[in-house]
Amino acid sequence: MCDAINSTLARYWWGQKYDEKKFHWISWQKLCTNKNKGGMGFRDINAFNLAMLAKQAWQLIHGTHSLFYRVYEARCFPSSMFLEAPLGHNPSFVWRSLLSTKDVIIDGLKWKIGDGKRIGVAMHKWLSHNPIFNGEPNPELKVNDLIDADTRQWDRGKVHALFIARTSCNS
Structure with a gap:
């Protein structure tokens, strides 16, 4: 889904229609770079999505008194902490998404x-x-x-x- 949104944004920026090829004068990565670093400041939807998921996962590390934490602890990591939690045998899409942020969180810890x-x-x-x-x-x-x-x-x-x-x- 995020790739489709990024693709639509890129096609709009480059003025590309579905059946034609246009020359890309600047890479999508450069377009998504901060303006103060020489880019255009576009939001990379994949990175934004990962950041929002990591914010929720952070609540599974620190918000141990919330209902959100207690539900996920009981269902997904009853005998460990979130950062050590396994994928499990029948994970939901949300649980897979939250676990995909573990590397981002660990890199910043x-x-x-x-x-x-x-x-x-x-x-x-x-x-x-x-x-x-x-x-x-x-x-x-x-x-x-x-x-x-x-x-x-x-x-x-x-x-x-x-x-x-x-x-x-x-x-």
Whole structure:
């Protein structure tokens, strides 16, 4: 549906009728680029749809007291959290659509460390940049393991042993 809408918008912009071919002076991607970045500011319907779906999926992560959350939790992810939820054996169109946004949400997520007991050093995005490891990190290693229990500060010895020098302790 979104592709059909985008196609109709593009045909209108380029003045194309169904049976004729016109030369496209500018790509659709450039037309959909922000005006302040040199584009025409058209809305890419696919990206807009994905953003609206991600907004609803975000409610399945944070709006845990809403009826929307309770219905979907009971039906689609009773034993896990939304980001770990499987597709299931008979998913609805809406559930498939919500799950299609998981990658968008995960790409934008960053953990709030807290005590660091649930955050995997190599598995989760907990730094503002991708860490560069000295060798292969233990997949079971948690951020809490890099914090000195007495001082509640980074254990610099462990940090320097695990990461190369360009990965900062201050993140």
